[in-house]
Amino acid sequence: MGYIHRDVKPANMCFGLTKKSTRRLIIVDYGLARKFRQSDGKPIERRKRAGFRGTLRYVSMRVHDREEQGPSDDLIALFFTLIEILKGELPWKDEKNDEKMKSAKMELVKNDFVKISENFGSSLGEYGRAVMTLAVDAEPNYTFLISVMKVAALEILKSWD
Numbered sequence: 001m002g003y004i005h006r007d008v009k010p011a012n013m014c015f016g017l018t019k020k021s022t023r024r025l026i027i028v029d030y031g032l033a034r035k036f037r038q039s040d041g042k043p044i045e046r047r048k049r050a051g052f053r054g055t056l057r058y059v060s061m062r063v064h065d066r067e068e069q070g071p072s073d074d075l076i077a078l079f080f081t082l083i084e085i086l087k088g089e090l091p092w093k094d095e096k097n098d099e100k101m102k103s104a105k106m107e108l109v110k111n112d113f114v115k116i117s118e119n120f121g122s123s124l125g126e127y128g129r130a131v132m133t134l135a136v137d138a139e140p141n142y143t144f145l146i147s148v149m150k151v152a153a154l155e156i157l158k159s160w161d
Helices: 071-087 100-119 123-132 140-159
Strands: 011-014 025-027
Touching: 071 100, 071 123, 100 123, 100 140, 123 140
Parallel strands: none
Antiparallel strands: 011 025
16 A cells, blocks of 8 residues: 555544444544555655654654654554553653653663563563564564464453453
């Protein structure tokens, strides 16, 4: 498809209403979406400095640095969204300063994969590590990420017992 959303967050997610779609997560609001691949599959040339797009609370560190976004940035925003949903809040929820928020995210990545794994099972941390290490124009291994998230869902449900 070749598009990135650039504003993945809880407010832009919902579940289907029909019997067939009630367990399907739907991402809405494509107002900030951008094409990142040409029709031949090659990446669109990166800009030296990209303008800010997204919601500061959920964006990747790359977006804080005003670098070009790619598929991994949407997946990182999904990771932060999941943490917020599971924990009830993000450690930087009240932070307004861009640099301080980025630092808090880097601390989470540096230290808290262990805490995340302790609280919600190792698979959520595995997902976080996988998406945080992707290059901006790398094609994510969606099959792997889906399988990790399925295991993470089971681990999370088990942790709520």
